Amino acid sequence: MSREMGLSHRLTVANLDRTARRVFYYARNAVRDIAPKSLFRRQLDGLLERAIEGGAPVRERLDYYNKLTTSFTPGSEAVTVDNVPWRRSRYYYDFKEYVRFFDPGLRLDVKFGDVRVVPPVPSILKSRPIAGDNANSVVLNLNKFRHFHMPADSVPFSDKMPKVVWRGGLYSPIRKRFMQAVHGLDFCDAGTPSPKAEEQYRKPYLSIDQQRRYRYIVSLEGNDVATNLKWIMSSNSLCLMPEPTFETWFCEGWLKPGVHYVPLAPDFSDLADKVAHYERHPQEAEKIIATAKAYCRPFRDQQLDRSISLLVLYKYFVLSGQVEPDDEIWRFITDRPRAAPARAEERPRVSP
Template structure:
């Protein structure tokens, strides 16, 4: 359920992007060279992140289904606007392969995606910050860890077997408040809906992957609650592969057999829980740096277009990307 504030934010999101679409697009293209020149003076973290998102190293040709940058599909409007925000700085005739939506497999050709599997050779999945209004909602949390309820909470859809497994393992445990608000679920799995603010009243919030990644992971890690989850198997712009167990979150066994032991442990060691929460908060803060986010987004696309043979690289920008600057 959307709050009034969240609804207003969504309205602003669409209004801002509509205005960008109405504006003469040539104005954005004229700024690209200057923005890339600024980006190459960024620190090493920008280079590391762009080369994590875009792991391509060799030249390639766009696939048969590639489309011009000026003709992105608009049926998934937030995906469209999130990619258009940055691709509008490039020649509208440049070709791009993309897959909008929840992705659990690596594309056959290098493609812009929201998510990709962590394991194996995933370089054809070029990560971009897509559907960010939903996935990068990280509101401030004003309640300290010690002041929260000593209970583990989870709410969500049963769109992944691991979620049903959690409910089977933990729904009767006195220190767990887990369930789904979906009326179509079995009665023993149903629990009332809880907003983000209501879930953040608990010391422990469980994060579980759904169709691809866990949507709630970002706002959990930016809160003062401790994230409990099995190791992730997919990643997005949030770079879930780089999130470390016992550093940024408390790991759970895939069958949740240790959930009782995990909660009891951190109840006895709150300082350790707070250390993990602080590290998780620090991990999240880098995504609030709008200048770095813009630089990385443009460089990810620039590298894609250079390696696809559609742009002749600027020597200095390419040296920054390759690490030889």
């Protein structure tokens, strides 16, 4: 089989796999959405009791996603659990996956989409700014079909092409700045498949599998977080990016430069030097890759994901005065001494 035929075959397989995952995602969630809600609500107490068995690591992530500490009243635009807006269906299904375990009359503020600012009232959302007081932004794992795809990578770092790759839309200042900085560099295969982009920046679409053949993959924020960050960090390629400014369920604010990824200057003037350094010191690159992959592992655990999500919502409903807390569960949420901060290379260190 020729190289071109091989590439075409792998791309076809990747597209079929994504289509199959999309069909399964919608079918599973459609079935859940028509199931009697009482079936889920009867499970809540037992699920919360098992969730707190995760101990200090679960508490640490709970505290990070839901930083609220005082009582509050839902805003005038709050919706009930049973009346979540349908728009943006992936957000809807991901939200309903967890909120259906609670009473349908409970009220909460919800913001779907790429949220870049902290809301005036405590709200459930996908993304928030890392800097400043972001406690009103209560994070759940929304739109995870797009953001939490972390396929296995079997190609070692040493066997990959010693070049940099990036593909994406040029709709944010940082991405345009990156393309201007790297345009014409022989070691950098960067571009956008968008037909609306300037011709000099257009490059053919590359699948995840095709991009992972490069040793170095750049991650750049778009409307909020970078969509490709999770699959880069779970691969055997080295992630290069400026320090993140937004975060999601992936806790991007916990990522440490030089530990989980290679930091780049805001103007990308150090890209060539960084690549040259890791070409001379591949063992340093492989250490960062191993640490990044270890960081990703807890986010593959669906049971853990559900446990923490239910605690995030439970804390929200108690502080909003709508749920009378169970003594044991609330003691876990509020009274237990906080765990000592994890070392940067270990976070998040959660086991179910």
